[in-house]
Amino acid sequence: MFGRNKVKKTADNDNEIEDNELDTITHDSPQICLFDMGSSIVTSFKAASYNINEASLGKLVKVPNDRRDSQHFLKLNHNSPDNLHEHDIVVFDMDLSEKVDYDIKDMGHNNVTGKSTYALLSAFPEKIFNPIPYAIRAISNEINEILNKESIVIIFASNKEEVHYQEVEINSYENRISHSRDLSNTSFYSDFPHCYNKKGRKMKSPDIESKLTPLLLKYSNDSEYKLVFNHPTQWESNHKQVKDKNFVPLLVNNDGEIISFYHQVSKGAVLVFPCIEDKETFLLELFNNHLSEIFPSLFPFHGQFGWLDNGDYLLPGEAELVGKRESIEKCYLNDVDQNEKSILKLKEDFSFLRELISESGDKLVSSIEHYLRWLEFENVVNLDETNPDVLEEDIQVDCGDQFLVVEIKGIGGTSTDKDCSQVSKIRYRRAEQRNKFDVSGLYIVNHQRYMPPSTRKNPPFTENQIKDSVLDKRGLLTTYELYKAYFLIERGILSKCEVRERLFDYGLVELKPSNLISLGIPQEYFMSGTVAILNVKGEKIEKGMTLFIKKNGEYDKVKVISIKINDDVVDEASEGELGLKLDNPVKNNSEFFIRKM
Secondary structure, eight states: OOOOOOEEEOSSOOOEEEOSSOOOOOOSSSEEEEESOOHHHHHHHHHTTOEEEEEBOOOEEEOOOOSTTOEEEEOOOOBOOTTGGGOSEEEEETTOOOEEEOOGGGGOOTTOOSSEEEEEEEETTOOEEOOHHHHHHHHHHHHHHHHTSSOEEEEEOOOOOEEEEEEEEEESSOEEEEEEEEEETTOSSTTOOOEEEEEEOOEEOOSSOOTTHHHHHHTOTTOBEEEEEOOOEEEOTTSOEEEOTTEEEEEEETTSOEEEEEEEETTEEEEEEOBOSOHHHHHHHHIIIIIHHHSGGGOTTOSTTGGGGSSSSOOTTHHHHHHHHHHHHHHHHHHHHHHHHHHHHHHHHTHHHHHHTTOOHHHHHHHHHHHHHHTTOSOEEEHHHHSTTSOSOSEEEEOSSOEEEEEEEEOSSOOOHHHHHHHHHHHHHHHHHHTSSOEEEEEEEEOSTTSOGGGSOSSOOOHHHHHHHHHTTEEEEEHHHHHHHHHHHHTTSSOHHHHHHHTTOSEEOOOSOOSEEEEEOOSEEEGGGTEEEEEEEEEEEETTOEEEEEETTEEEEEEEEEEEETTEEESEEEEEEEEEEESSOOOTTOEEEEEOO
16 A cells, blocks of 8 residues: 555675665555646645546547538547546546647557447538547546545536537448537536536635635635536425535625535535636645545545644634634625725726726717716716717707817727818807807717727827817817826816816817926935935925926826925025925936926
8 A cells, every 4th residue: 555665685684775765655545537637736646645547538629621521530539547437536627728730640440340430520610629528428427436436526617618529430331420419518427517608707705605615715816717507406305496405605706606516416526616727736735634624534644634623623722713713704705895895886986987998889978978077067968868860969068158069989990080070060060050159179089999098099199180170170189088187186186177178179188287387307316206306497496385297198296395405404495406305206207397377
């Protein structure tokens, strides 16, 4: 059962001398088969003295079915031990999809006995042949046999795939299709629960937490689920259908759907997990510290004395500390849940900001309508809602002495000349109706909307488009400028009044602080950017004054806490090299401004 040290005898006596190299100890039990788990995991398990066999459900085959009449014969490329049914634990990784090229040599008929052989048909337009569902069917009887004894089947679940197979009989007279089958890659055992594809990353504990739930949550951060499962049901003696008590959810997603479970099947146990990113560390911790405690008879030589921490052999004061930790964990999970709910509420309340930089059509128009009302325009009319059949401007803003017509577009690219100038026709029409020349036109675009706004072409208008808009007395504006202006207003760098006035500008509309006078870029910074050395020429700086900062086109503001000239503290200065102590750190190469009212 145990490997022994190598020994050798000297020529002079019969004394046994230990070799410097020791055999790796491998425990007979449990006997484990790892399907497609990768060499690193296999090596780690062998180093931990586990008895490991490697196996594979096969690889995807790239088949050259390039023409309509193309067809190729294939054999399964899976491999598993002949005595798979004797294993105690089987682990499957369904998250792998390695591809290999089609090779006709794999169809070798050298070992055919009898008058015929069989293959699987791949025909146009199929380019990728998936043998895995067929391989699972081929070993499913052995999996059911394994589950009839005390055993564990572990599955890292990935996307559910169903494949239509055509079996071909090849004989000396003809090749004929003998059977057709539709098989799924989830048919591991007879009672595998109904499931469907759904992806996500947010995982949480079910209402009743299991022993394995904290371990799964520990490894959930960089992991993903790709399947959700229905809780199986069974009939009771009173002819009522109830949830199967042998099925225990281990993890659920934010919608409460099961994404991981324990299923007792006959005498065996099935554990289905999501796609854990760090499978190697997770599996070693699962086997050494958890399965060895839950299934001690399967792990007679492992567990790293886990029974010392199972709660039966406590140290003085340990019970109180364990209870305190459970309370901390519950508070933490509750806080995280409340935080997630607050984030969802925030996204709902400020959905108009997200839609500004992502949407098109009615949603984009509604978000800009919301924004204009937030700017405190008193009379904003969404014509898409009030008069949707008339193809005119999207929004009107009536300020009494000024009237603004707004044309809005959300597009995947940038604007054409026609897009930019469309609002001019509407502006002239409204001026005639009002018999006034107080009508301004504004074109607002959410351009390149599938890209992050900061990586888009900003501004997205050509030089001629901007020149023409000045001549036509209309404005050009991006929704990204509106989005950024919201936060400038919130930080007190811009006012709503300033932004309202800017929307009546001609040409390229830029929503940035006005009346700024540059003080230049500081020569040096100290104290992590909270002290700046600035040369000032004629512009008075006072203690308590607010300065504006510009870095990469983005604005911020800081407050002057104190001023030094030649190590002397002063309340104000307008000439010379000043040391300015600021209330917040400033990044290198930031330009400083003061504002003249």
